[in-house]
Amino acid sequence: MTLKLGVPSKGRLMEKxxxxxxxxxxxxxxxxxxxxxAGRVDGIDGVSLxxxxxxxxxxxxxxxxIHLGVTxxxxxxxxxxxxxxxxxxxxxxxxxxxxxxxxxxxxxxxxDTLDDLDAAAAAFRAHHGHRLRIATKYHRLVREFLQAxxxxxxxxxxxxxxxxxxxxxxxxxxxxxxxSSGETLRANHxxxxxDAVVLKSQATLWRSKSAEMDAAxxxxxxxxxxxxx
Amino acid sequence: MPTRAETLARASALRAGxxxxxxxxxxxxxxxxxxxLLDLYGEDIRARAYVTSDALRGEQMLRPDFTVPVVQMHxxxxxxxxxxxxxxxxxxxxxxxxxxxxxxxxxxxxxxDRTDPAAADAEVFALIADALTGLPxxxxxxxxxxxxxxxxxLDTTQPRKNALLRHIWRPARFRQLLDxxxxxxxxxxxxxxxxxxxxxxxxxxxxxxxxxxINARIDALRTDAATPPITAAExxxxxxxxxLKDTMPDALKRLHSLADDxxxxxxxVARVTAxxxxxxxxxxxxxxxxxxxxxxxxxxxxxxGFVFGFTADAHPDWPAIASGGRYDALTRRLGQGAAxxxxxxxxxxxxxxxxxxxR
Numbered sequence: 001m002t003l004k005l006g007v008p009s010k011g012r013l014m015e016k017x018x019x020x021x022x023x024x025x026x027x028x029x030x031x032x033x034x035x036x037x038a039g040r041v042d043g044i045d046g047v048s049l050x051x052x053x054x055x056x057x058x059x060x061x062x063x064x065x066i067h068l069g070v071t072x073x074x075x076x077x078x079x080x081x082x083x084x085x086x087x088x089x090x091x092x093x094x095x096x097x098x099x100x101x102x103x104x105x106x107x108x109x110x111x112d113t114l115d116d117l118d119a120a121a122a123a124f125r126a127h128h129g130h131r132l133r134i135a136t137k138y139h140r141l142v143r144e145f146l147q148a149x150x151x152x153x154x155x156x157x158x159x160x161x162x163x164x165x166x167x168x169x170x171x172x173x174x175x176x177x178x179x180s181s182g183e184t185l186r187a188n189h190x191x192x193x194x195d196a197v198v199l200k201s202q203a204t205l206w207r208s209k210s211a212e213m214d215a216a217x218x219x220x221x222x223x224x225x226x227x228x229x
Numbered sequence: 230m231p232t233r234a235e236t237l238a239r240a241s242a243l244r245a246g247x248x249x250x251x252x253x254x255x256x257x258x259x260x261x262x263x264x265x266l267l268d269l270y271g272e273d274i275r276a277r278a279y280v281t282s283d284a285l286r287g288e289q290m291l292r293p294d295f296t297v298p299v300v301q302m303h304x305x306x307x308x309x310x311x312x313x314x315x316x317x318x319x320x321x322x323x324x325x326x327x328x329x330x331x332x333x334x335x336x337x338x339x340x341x342d343r344t345d346p347a348a349a350d351a352e353v354f355a356l357i358a359d360a361l362t363g364l365p366x367x368x369x370x371x372x373x374x375x376x377x378x379x380x381x382x383l384d385t386t387q388p389r390k391n392a393l394l395r396h397i398w399r400p401a402r403f404r405q406l407l408d409x410x411x412x413x414x415x416x417x418x419x420x421x422x423x424x425x426x427x428x429x430x431x432x433x434x435x436x437x438x439x440x441x442x443i444n445a446r447i448d449a450l451r452t453d454a455a456t457p458p459i460t461a462a463e464x465x466x467x468x469x470x471x472x473l474k475d476t477m478p479d480a481l482k483r484l485h486s487l488a489d490d491x492x493x494x495x496x497x498v499a500r501v502t503a504x505x506x507x508x509x510x511x512x513x514x515x516x517x518x519x520x521x522x523x524x525x526x527x528x529x530x531x532x533x534g535f536v537f538g539f540t541a542d543a544h545p546d547w548p549a550i551a552s553g554g555r556y557d558a559l560t561r562r563l564g565q566g567a568a569x570x571x572x573x574x575x576x577x578x579x580x581x582x583x584x585x586x587x588r
Contacts, residue, residue, distance in 0.1 A: 105438070106432035110450065112419040113419075119392070122392075143275065147276070152396070154271070155271065156272055168435045189433050194419070
């Protein structure tokens with residue numbers, strides 16, 4: 001059998017991953033038509049390429065259905081409880097940098113820290129009769145972060161996209177999202193809280209701790225790791 | 230490990246014991262309104278409770294404990310005074326420790342009685358202590374009400390007291406606020422600029438939090454900046470209270486001497502004294518019973534008076550074998566205006582059987 005390598009199936013993340021492997025003498029490419037998710041590996045024997053949504057790669061690694069996978073730190077930590085027991089980081093790939101941050105409207109000149117956010121949440125709840133809502137898709141990471149920092153009187157509301165727009169639409173008062181440059185935040189009149197970096201993320205190559213390997217696959221893994229690290 | 234049948238049999242026996250002590254058995258539903266629990270506990274409950282949903286009733290939670298449904302039931306149509314007992318599964322999400330069960334059996338006893346709070350506290354504690362007789366467990370008691378009274382007694386503004394009271398159950402945040410109000414942490418540069426009026430308010434107005442709310446908070450921050458810091462002596466007083474852990478007689482001596490310095494905590498200390506007497510009258514050995522003033526602060530935020538827990542001597546890492554406390558404020562929150570003094574406790578028959586099996 002072959003060693004299975006999971007790679008994001010589209011976009012910049014896929015292209016940069018292909019480049020990163022190419023720099024190390026392993027050629028990854030998509031085969032067939034542009035819409036077909038099949039791939040080929042050259043430059044090393046015994047490895048097969050599995051193209052997946054970046055969001056599903058943590059789950060596949062945890063289940064041991066792929067041996068290696070490329071995805072963001074944010075997705076691994078959000079989707080896998082006890083991720084340290086399920087996957088090992090092999091290499092940080094140096095792209096796909098993004099911080100999970102908490103942002104509030106720029107007009108909130110009185111709110112620059114988590115301490116301010118907590119105080120504003122208390123007053124907001126007393127005034128409006130409901131908790132201060134924070135829109136995010138990173139529920140677990142954000143909840144653990146706010147809990148660890150003693151913020152109360154907030155509620156997380158789910159937002160799977162266009163999160164920066166939720167404040168203007170009045171479905172949330174603040175957001176927690178991934179940002180790379182901050183341009184979208186500024187365009188939506190939001191600012192980042194200085195001490196509220198929940199997580200610094202980048203594209204990372206992970207190794208599954210549970211995927212089973214026969215002798216040949218084990219040898220292939222050693223050869224791949226020797227080439228990559 | 231005890232079997233499920235053994236655990237349920239022990240739970241029934243314990244519940245029968247509470248019935249003999251005058252409690253009415255109740256059977257709250259497993260599915261609870263998520264709105265009620267979220268409103269009470271906030272987002273933290275999502276990390277603790279399983280959420281499910283349907284299109285008709287929306288989000289429901291698998292009961293993470295019995296206290297909230299028992300209080301709701303009593304506030305809706307309970308006669309006074311009342312004693313309730315129950316036995317059944319509770320469900321807790323576990324994301325960090327695979328060894329902790331996500332479903333376990335609890336047996337509980339709750340007292341709603343206005344006449345003599347100290348006697349009710351002692352009744353709950355003594356009944357549970359009796360049911361644990363012979364097991365290698367040790368109780369700790371505390372009283373959140375003393376700490377609340379101490380915060381209330383500080384010579385400072387009500388907004389500062391409210392901020393500290395709001396974070397009684399979050400020890401790290403409480404400490405941070407205390408340091409800030411005591412002038413021990415430097416003001417962030419952004420705050421200094423804001424108070425100096427150096428921050429332009431030209432960003433477009435978006436969202437539900439209005440400019441008048443923002444200006445109200447800036448006014449509050451200005452007032453706070455002009456308020457003298459909490460004195461070092463007062464910080465020392467709070468620290469002395471938080472550090473207090475001793476046998477009941479020695480703890481009471483210490484509390485009385487603290488109350489000599491800060492008479493405002495005397496009524497709260499008197500309640501601890503009355504409870505100790507009630508425990509003695511119930512046959513509890515208070516000479517060796519531990520009182521720890523900070524006990525119960527890291528638990529869910531509904532206990533506001535007496536708190537207690539029994540831990541397994543050989544397993545300090547286990548959850549409490551039994552625990553409980555007084556939650557007067559919770560009855561007010563759930564009672565829509567009505568309120569009644571209430572105290573209760575729960576036991577873990579599964580852990581009791583494990584302890585017995587290990588001997």
